[in-house]
Amino acid sequence: MSDLSVELTAPNGKKYTQPTGLFINNEWVASSKGNKITSINPTDETEIVSVHAAEPEDVDKAVAAARAAFKGPWRDMASTERGDLMYKLSQLVEQNKEVLATIETWDNGKPYSVALNEDLAEVAGCLKYYAGYADKIHGQVIDTTPAKLAYTIREPIGVCGQIIPWNYPLAMAAWKLGPALACGNTIVMKAAEQTPLSILVFANLIKEAGFPPGVVNILNGHGRVAGAAIAQHMDIDKVAFTGSTATGKEIMKSAAINMKNITLETGGKSPLLVFDDADLDQAVKWSHVGIMSNMGQICTATSRILVQETIYDKFVSTFKKQVQEVSKVGDPFKDETFHGPQITKAQYDRVLSYIETGKSEGAELLMGGEAYKNVGEGKGFFVSPTVFTNVKSSMRVFREEVFGPFAVIVSFKDEEEALEKANDTTYGLGSAIFTKDIVKAHRLARKIEAGMVWINSSNDSDFRIPFGGVKQSGIGRELGEAGLEAYTNKKAVHVNLGTWL
Numbered sequence: 001m002s003d004l005s006v007e008l009t010a011p012n013g014k015k016y017t018q019p020t021g022l023f024i025n026n027e028w029v030a031s032s033k034g035n036k037i038t039s040i041n042p043t044d045e046t047e048i049v050s051v052h053a054a055e056p057e058d059v060d061k062a063v064a065a066a067r068a069a070f071k072g073p074w075r076d077m078a079s080t081e082r083g084d085l086m087y088k089l090s091q092l093v094e095q096n097k098e099v100l101a102t103i104e105t106w107d108n109g110k111p112y113s114v115a116l117n118e119d120l121a122e123v124a125g126c127l128k129y130y131a132g133y134a135d136k137i138h139g140q141v142i143d144t145t146p147a148k149l150a151y152t153i154r155e156p157i158g159v160c161g162q163i164i165p166w167n168y169p170l171a172m173a174a175w176k177l178g179p180a181l182a183c184g185n186t187i188v189m190k191a192a193e194q195t196p197l198s199i200l201v202f203a204n205l206i207k208e209a210g211f212p213p214g215v216v217n218i219l220n221g222h223g224r225v226a227g228a229a230i231a232q233h234m235d236i237d238k239v240a241f242t243g244s245t246a247t248g249k250e251i252m253k254s255a256a257i258n259m260k261n262i263t264l265e266t267g268g269k270s271p272l273l274v275f276d277d278a279d280l281d282q283a284v285k286w287s288h289v290g291i292m293s294n295m296g297q298i299c300t301a302t303s304r305i306l307v308q309e310t311i312y313d314k315f316v317s318t319f320k321k322q323v324q325e326v327s328k329v330g331d332p333f334k335d336e337t338f339h340g341p342q343i344t345k346a347q348y349d350r351v352l353s354y355i356e357t358g359k360s361e362g363a364e365l366l367m368g369g370e371a372y373k374n375v376g377e378g379k380g381f382f383v384s385p386t387v388f389t390n391v392k393s394s395m396r397v398f399r400e401e402v403f404g405p406f407a408v409i410v411s412f413k414d415e416e417e418a419l420e421k422a423n424d425t426t427y428g429l430g431s432a433i434f435t436k437d438i439v440k441a442h443r444l445a446r447k448i449e450a451g452m453v454w455i456n457s458s459n460d461s462d463f464r465i466p467f468g469g470v471k472q473s474g475i476g477r478e479l480g481e482a483g484l485e486a487y488t489n490k491k492a493v494h495v496n497l498g499t500w501l
Contacts, residue, residue, distance in 0.1 A: 048107065297347070354406060
């Protein structure tokens with residue numbers, strides 16, 4: 001045991017070794033100034049442990065390690081061998097999923113069953129998926145004339161800075177690591193300061209899998225310090241970010257210093273449209289999942305529920321019953337819990353402030369609307385699932401992302417009005433349509449301004465399918481084959497086979 005790791009026992013009794021340093025060049029090191037971030041358990045507000053916080057000097061060291069690895073063993077490694085390492089990492093995640101899920105729940109507040117069965121399955125599956133792509137990233141020959149051979153090479157971009165969010169710490173890391181590694185890039189990754197723990201345990205698995213030093217470097221640190229240093233670094237070739245739209249805009253500005261390649265996945269205020277010919281029970285169940293999962297802390301959350309006026313009252317009453325029956329608020333380590341705490345006191349206060357905004361704007365509070373204090377000794381950042389009805393498009397609760405268990409239900413008259421209200425937003429990430437009329441569904445899918453459309457479901461995600469938004473919900477795509485495009489450059493090679501005339 002070194003001074004850069006501690007033995008911890010989680011609330012569910014699992015014991016494990018928690019690294020607390022910075023993972024640079026396959027070694028654990030202290031931050032240059034010794035500053036630390038303290039992780040807070042959102043369930044009871046107690047301190048879990050403090051970890052080292054990177055400074056710009058530490059980012060420099062990580063970038064240097066990543067650059068050396070890129071010029072050395074990693075870029076020139078046989079692509080099949082890279083894939084083998086990634087597949088081994090996927091297997092190690094599967095073998096250690098109980099510990100990793102425990103840390104996610106302790107540090108983040110999400111239900112353990114979700115962390116184990118959904119998040120960790122996503123991590124292992126995503127890495128395995130891109131491991132299979134590592135030796136299948138091909139260029140092409142382009143036929144022009146017999147006197148010329150032209151072909152393209154798909155080359156790695158280089159050193160990639162990756163900044164991940166706190167709502168799905170390991171899953172979002174896998175989304176970025178998978179395609180970047182498959183394409184032969186090296187990485188400097190910064191975790192969210194709110195959830196610094198699980199990614200450090202994951203870092204040990206990277207070394208155990210056999211990745212060369214410097215290929216993946218993992219830092220904790222504050223966004224304004226370490227995140228800014230990554231975005232502005234002259235020797236980082238690409239930055240990928242998932243988080244708020246406001247922060248995405250700042251990263252975009254900073255990345256302009258050397259015209260970095262960027263991928264941004266930012267905020268959302270996604271609409272869910274329910275027509276009167278829909279299967280009402282299915283629409284209600286998916287509407288609930290679409291906004292209340294992960295305590296509403298999902299960028300794609302379908303937080304604007306638009307319901308045709310002929311079934312509006314019936315939908316509202318059925319939806320309220322669904323939320324009451326299913327959204328059990330409680331200790332995230334208990335099996336019956338659907339709804340854990342918000343991630344931080346700041347996020348908890350933000351949700352409560354929007355509740356007051358909804359009331360002051362004249363929206364009708366259907367349910368919830370208060371802090372939930374019936375867990376343990378009344379501590380923790382719990383908010384009752386909240387639903388407002390009779391909401392107008394001009395209201396802030398209709399227009400602004402709350403990022404909590406907070407839904408607004410709005411009526412519409414016909415397809416034209418539904419589409420107008422759905423597109424009345426600066427965001428464009430996800431969207432959902434509920435109808436049995438498949439012609440109408442496909443027609444609307446083309447007209448909704450969003451990067452993703454779910455027909456008769458909500459928040460479907462699959463690592464084989466592109467993920468991303470339009471408007472102020474981001475730039476570029478992650479996942480699927482499209483995710484590889486974000487981590488390669490296409491080089492054109494022209495070969496003269498003839499003679500100069």
